[in-house]
Amino acid sequence: MAEITLIEAITQALAYEMRVDENVVVLGEDIGTNGGVFRATLGLLQQFGPERVMDTPLAESMIAGAAIGMASQGLKPVAEFQFVGFIYPALDQLFSHAARMRNRTRGRLTCPMVARAPYGGGIHAPEHHSESPEALFSHIPGFKVVIPSSPARAYGLLLAAIRDPDPVIYLEPSRIYRLVKQEVPDDGHALPLGKCFVSREGHDVTLVSWGASLHETNKAANMLAKENIHAEVIDVATISPLDIDTILASVAKTGRCVVVHEAARNVGVGAEIAAQIMEKGILTLLAPVQRVTGYDITMPYPKMEHLYLPTEERIIDAVYTALEYK
Amino acid sequence: METTFPVVANFEVTYHQYLGENGELIRPLPAFATPDVLQFLYKEMVLVRTFDTKAINLQRTGKMGTYPSILGQEAISVAMGNAMQKEDVLIPYYRDQGAQFQRGTAMEDIFRYWGGDERGSNFRHSREDFPICVPIATQYLHATGIAKAFQYRKQPRVAVTAIGDGGTSKGDFYEALNLAGAWNLPVVFVVNNNQWAISVPRSIQTGTQTIAQKAFAGGFPGLQVDGNDVIAVRQVMSDALERARNGHGPTLIEAVSYRLGDHTTADDASRYRSKEELHAAWEKEPILRLRKYLIAQGLWDDQREERLLADCQAQVAQAVEAYEQTPKANIDDIFDYTYETLTEPLKEQKAYAKRFKEKAHHG
Ligand SMILES: Cc1ncc(C[n+]2csc(CCOP(=O)(O)OP(=O)(O)O)c2C)c(N)n1
Ligand SMILES: [Mg+2]
Numbered sequence: 001m002a003e004i005t006l007i008e009a010i011t012q013a014l015a016y017e018m019r020v021d022e023n024v025v026v027l028g029e030d031i032g033t034n035g036g037v038f039r040a041t042l043g044l045l046q047q048f049g050p051e052r053v054m055d056t057p058l059a060e061s062m063i064a065g066a067a068i069g070m071a072s073q074g075l076k077p078v079a080e081f082q083f084v085g086f087i088y089p090a091l092d093q094l095f096s097h098a099a100r101m102r103n104r105t106r107g108r109l110t111c112p113m114v115a116r117a118p119y120g121g122g123i124h125a126p127e128h129h130s131e132s133p134e135a136l137f138s139h140i141p142g143f144k145v146v147i148p149s150s151p152a153r154a155y156g157l158l159l160a161a162i163r164d165p166d167p168v169i170y171l172e173p174s175r176i177y178r179l180v181k182q183e184v185p186d187d188g189h190a191l192p193l194g195k196c197f198v199s200r201e202g203h204d205v206t207l208v209s210w211g212a213s214l215h216e217t218n219k220a221a222n223m224l225a226k227e228n229i230h231a232e233v234i235d236v237a238t239i240s241p242l243d244i245d246t247i248l249a250s251v252a253k254t255g256r257c258v259v260v261h262e263a264a265r266n267v268g269v270g271a272e273i274a275a276q277i278m279e280k281g282i283l284t285l286l287a288p289v290q291r292v293t294g295y296d297i298t299m300p301y302p303k304m305e306h307l308y309l310p311t312e313e314r315i316i317d318a319v320y321t322a323l324e325y326k
Numbered sequence: 327m328e329t330t331f332p333v334v335a336n337f338e339v340t341y342h343q344y345l346g347e348n349g350e351l352i353r354p355l356p357a358f359a360t361p362d363v364l365q366f367l368y369k370e371m372v373l374v375r376t377f378d379t380k381a382i383n384l385q386r387t388g389k390m391g392t393y394p395s396i397l398g399q400e401a402i403s404v405a406m407g408n409a410m411q412k413e414d415v416l417i418p419y420y421r422d423q424g425a426q427f428q429r430g431t432a433m434e435d436i437f438r439y440w441g442g443d444e445r446g447s448n449f450r451h452s453r454e455d456f457p458i459c460v461p462i463a464t465q466y467l468h469a470t471g472i473a474k475a476f477q478y479r480k481q482p483r484v485a486v487t488a489i490g491d492g493g494t495s496k497g498d499f500y501e502a503l504n505l506a507g508a509w510n511l512p513v514v515f516v517v518n519n520n521q522w523a524i525s526v527p528r529s530i531q532t533g534t535q536t537i538a539q540k541a542f543a544g545g546f547p548g549l550q551v552d553g554n555d556v557i558a559v560r561q562v563m564s565d566a567l568e569r570a571r572n573g574h575g576p577t578l579i580e581a582v583s584y585r586l587g588d589h590t591t592a593d594d595a596s597r598y599r600s601k602e603e604l605h606a607a608w609e610k611e612p613i614l615r616l617r618k619y620l621i622a623q624g625l626w627d628d629q630r631e632e633r634l635l636a637d638c639q640a641q642v643a644q645a646v647e648a649y650e651q652t653p654k655a656n657i658d659d660i661f662d663y664t665y666e667t668l669t670e671p672l673k674e675q676k677a678y679a680k681r682f683k684e685k686a687h688h689g
Contacts, residue, residue, distance in 0.1 A: 033598045034525035057495035057531050058462060058523050086461060089496065124442065126392050128460045266671065295675045300660045302391050302442025307657055307679060314682055 003181035009151035010040045010116075010172065013158040014078060016188050018048050021076065024162060027054040027063060028080030037082055038118055038177060064090035064115065068097050071113040076162055081117035084171060085128035090115075098167040099142030111167045114158075118174035119147075120212050120262055122309055124302040125174075131299060132263035134210075137169040138240035138272070144168045144193055145239040147211040151182040153237060156191030164193060173212035194238045196246040202230035205319050206250040208273060209260040210236040213310055217260050220315035229319065239269055244276045248284070251277055255286035256322040260310050265293040287325030290318040337542045342562050343552040347610050349618025356561045361625050367408065367556050368620060369634055371400040371613050374424040376638035377433055378587075380646060381440065385591040389650070390441045396423050398586030401556035401612035402488075402518055404428060409563035410486055417456040417469040417487040421518060425488070429455055433645035438652060444663070445655065463493040466502035466515065473511035473570075484570040488516040492523020494537050503544030503578065512570035514563065515541075515578045519553070520585035521607075525598040541578035553583030554612040586611060657683050 035042035121130035407428025430451030438446030447457035541548025620626035
């Protein structure tokens, strides 16, 4: 079996689900002939035709609003937003309608749509192309927020997102679109939403991350292992609803936790994780939960973005802070 | 008894052009178009193209980031900026390099911006002009607010903004037209219709025959101009500016041209458009067209062309040098412009960031 990248896994999942479910349609800017600016929809137009693979006019609010209408009719739209920084015009539609259609109609109408978007920095892209707004979507009741960290998880989680009866915000870490390759069987097997994955076992400290930052987190874990510090690494994968039980079980074992995310620190997902650990597992903690995050600043342009992104060094520093806490 | 219904409104879109595709004059020249001015506009277009070629080259050699070429749209951009008064305000999109240079924006600042450096938007001249706008169509609304400020203060100034054909699909575009019409604002809306929005052709972007006619929904005139005819663009711009300055409200100018380059250096247009279409578009390009006219009038020759090219190269080389000698930004720069006064959490974060500065990875 050929090894594929994260972006190819996304294409594979879209094609699989379009083959088995004729209600699945994809829409967005440049997704047809061009196959998407990152090529996530490459070949779909040829396979499924323009009725199901829709190059839309340039308007994100329109894309989201039309997807909501389609979803109410039982279609399963997968809308691509070219970069998550350009989903902001669609927030009115997403927040005021997609997220609450079920609630507003007491379940009469629902919104089984997926909003896909590349997110995150480190790709030397121009301004507005490197945002990490996962906390923003997680704050809105009614969405599920999913972030894959590998080709296999991208495939399985996207299938789950499309099959989910509620709207899913599916954020794709563009920095690792082509970073690693994996064998990903095209068997239509979905991974569960709302579940964290333990990526590496250890007993000294729990490192919690998602998306591209997981790669620096894993590197930090490797470096720590050389110093005989054994980190457990958790890939959160579904940011909302959060699977706190898996995190709590790990913290019960390690007593220490470091959350790593690229998004700004203030009211970030790290704060939610720390709060829940405190609420449900404070007595298992041997040190305060540490956060390694982006700063509370506008994402710097490419020349300076490396100063913003969490690094192995910053993660290791936080681990030592937790280990040395008295 | 009546059997038909009366027509209650009628709208017309005119198409403005002076130079034919081969540089031949098809209408009497407008008054502004003296030999000096035409030579000046020609030189400025060549300078923009020289800059553009260099910018692509800097990106290709790893010295700059993603860059959107203006190739084929030099006439629109130069004419737009050239027609403005100094006290007007330009609210550009990302393919308005020529207008920005006319406004006094330094080439090295445009290099800096696309080189991934915020300082590229801290223009030394034209201090009230807006920075390059990436979130499509949002700039159109800023222009209405700027125009409102002029109107409120009774200043004879005009806000000039531009957008691509794709951008006209966004709500912000329509909202801006509506507000400008409702408030009779001193604003000129330019649409750079280069036939493509990345891979999406004009034909599937909108169902209307022209983009110009969208002005009628806002309640003011819209017209089409040959965007490859710098004389025509300069003239319709002057007319629209005068109209706005005299309190007669907005105008929408659809400048019809063609994006001769890739969307940006990150794009490969051969994936979605034909060679034939591109070749045909090259036949109409703006610089060659004016050169043909000037040569026919005895206003231009090979020697002058050679000198001009050398001069443009030298100017651009100087800008490249200034760009490359930009002092390194430091960690304070990423924090210090978040608020007027650095907040306590940011002070703490900055001190922390400085601890790791040396070890930072290079993604
Ligand atoms: C709100 C928003 N959505 C998407 C994008 C990504 N994007 C950048 S340029 C572009 C196409 C714009 O086409 P057009 O308006 O015709 O201008 P042109 O680039 O052709 O000059 C797109 C989709 C963006 N910058 N902003
Ligand atoms: Mg265009």
